[in-house]
Amino acid sequence: xxxxxxxxxxxxxxxxxxxxxxxxxxxxxxxxxxxxxxxxxxxxxxxxxxxxxxxxxxxxxxxxxxxxxxxxxxxxxxxxxxxxxxxxxxxxxxxxxxxxxxxxxxxxxxxxxxxxxxxxxxxxxxxxxxxxxxxxxxxxxxxxxxxxxxxxxxxxxx
Numbered sequence: 001x002x003x004x005x006x007x008x009x010x011x012x013x014x015x016x017x018x019x020x021x022x023x024x025x026x027x028x029x030x031x032x033x034x035x036x037x038x039x040x041x042x043x044x045x046x047x048x049x050x051x052x053x054x055x056x057x058x059x060x061x062x063x064x065x066x067x068x069x070x071x072x073x074x075x076x077x078x079x080x081x082x083x084x085x086x087x088x089x090x091x092x093x094x095x096x097x098x099x100x101x102x103x104x105x106x107x108x109x110x111x112x113x114x115x116x117x118x119x120x121x122x123x124x125x126x127x128x129x130x131x132x133x134x135x136x137x138x139x140x141x142x143x144x145x146x147x148x149x150x151x152x153x154x155x156x157x158x
Contacts, residue, residue, distance in 0.1 A: 019099040021127040026053040026154030028065045029131075036138055036147040044150070045089070053132070053154050055097070061106055064092035087112075102126065104134065130156040 028051045031044045051065020067089035073082040093111035097104055104125040108116045123134040132154040141148045 017099075018102060018104075018125055018127060022055050022099065022104070022125060022132065023057045024055060024156055025158045026055070026132050027051070027157045028053065029153045029155050031065075031150060031152045033141075033148050033150050036149065045091075051092075052157070059096050059098070060094070061097050062092075062094040064090070066090045093117075099125070132156070 028045075028049050030047075031049060033042045033044050034040070045065065046068035048068040049065050050068065051063065053061065053063040053065075055061050070086065070089045073079075073086070078086075091112050093106075093108050093113075093116060095106050095108040095110070097106045099105075102124055103122055105120050105122045107120050108118065111117045121136070123136050126133045126135075134152045134154075136150045138147050138149050140146070
C-alpha cells in the first residue's frame with residue numbers, strides 16, 4: 001500500500017513540464033558570465049544581487065534586479081556619474097515567452113538594454129526543486145569579443 005502511494009505521488013512531480021513548473025515568482029540568487037574557451041567566470045552583479053523574475057501562466061514575464069554593491073547617491077540631485085553608475089548596476093525587462101522543450105524564448109517588449117527590445121532571447125531553462133536556472137546560448141561579449149554564456153539562478157518565492 002505504501003509503495004503504491006509513493007509511485008502515485010512521484011509520478012505527477014516527474015511528469016510536470018517546464019511550462020507549468022516555471023510559472024511563479026523567483027528571487028535572483030546569482031548571475032555568472034562564463035568564457036567558453038577558458039571557463040573563467042565572473043559574478044556580474046556581485047555575490048548577492050537583489051531582484052525578481054515573475055512568470056505568468058498567461059505567457060508574460062517581467063524581471064528586474066540590481067547589483068549587491070550599489071551606492072546611494074549623495075543627494076536627490078544625481079550627477080551624471082551617479083546616474084551612469086546606478087544604470088550599470090541594474091538589469092530588467094518584460095515581454096512574452098514561450099517554452100519549447102527545455103528552451104525558453106522571451107520576446108522583449110521593454111528592456112534596460114534597448115537593443116533587446118523587439119527581439120527574441122533564448123535560454124535553456126531548468127527547474128530543479130525550488131531553483132530555476134536560465135543559461136543563455138553562447139554569444140560574443142560586446143565588452144571584449146569573447147564567446148560567453150550567462151547563467152542566472154533564481155529561487156522560488158511563490
